[in-house]
Amino acid sequence: MGRSQWSRLAAAAGLAAVLSAAGWIAAAEGPGSYAIDPAHSSATFQIEHLGISWVAGRFNEISGKAAFDRDNPAASSCEVVIKATSIDTAIEKRDAHLRSEDFLSVKEFPEIVFKSTAVKKVAAAQPGADTAYEVTGDFTLHGVTKPVTLVLHGGKEAEFPEGAHRIGFFGEFAIKRSDFGMAKMLGPVGDVVRITVSAEAIRK
Structure with a gap:
């Protein structure tokens, strides 16, 4: 030849x-349906201590599902479920206190849940993010449900391993824990909780 x-x-x-x-x-x-991959997703938080520093922690058990339509974001939706007992601040004594009735009351309220009610595309503000979506939904914590809004950045896709189509997003929002019935130790422990969610989901 x-x-x-x-x-x-x-x-x-x-x-x-x-x-x-x-x-x-x-x-x-x-358009597609996705399941959150717990091994490549995380829910972390920060809360102020004594007004001089921020303590960080995470929840080790996160799951959920999503429907994503890039061409029609309004048709998209997501639901994220976090096991409250999986809280982890790297200090077991503190984690046990956070699981107690003073804070999360995990025996009575074992799950923290976010369910979206509206999704719309907005201008991306984070470096490296292809697109951004404003997601409004119901956030349930400590048995109290309140509306929250966050901006999810990302939307990039990959295939790994072969045949497993993945999509990723990350976003941040803040709440006041006192709004959710957790008012113990206000002052030494801050009221505002900053929450960051990074999710990788596999197309079904």
């Missing part, structure tokens, strides 16, 4: 690869 034939075959193979990739991207960007 001559050099020109090899060149034509290589060009054809390259074109086929490009077209194949383009087809996958188009398919991946269409």
Whole structure:
């Protein structure tokens, strides 16, 4: 086989690869249902201590589902469930106190839940984020449900392992714990809680 034939075959193979990739991207960007991957998702928080520093923690058990339509964001939705007992600030004595009736009351209220009620596309404000979406929903903590709004950045997609289409988002919002019936130790422990969620979800 001559050099020109090899060149034509290589060009054809390259074109086929490009077209194949383009087809996958188009398919991946269409409407889809997703399940949150707990191994690659996190829910972290920060709260002020004595008005001079911030203590950080996380919840180790997070799950949920989402429907995402890039072309029609209003048709998108998500639900995130966090196991309250999985709180982790790296100090077991403090974690036990946070699980108690003074704070989370995990025996009575085992789950922290966010359910979206509206989604709309907005201008991305974070570096490296392709798109951003304003998500409004009902946030349930300590048996109290209140509306919250956060901006989710991301929307990038990948395939790993083969056949597993993934999408990722991250966002932040803040609440006052006293609004959710947790008013113990206000002063030494701050009222405002900053919450960050990073989610990677696998297309069903």
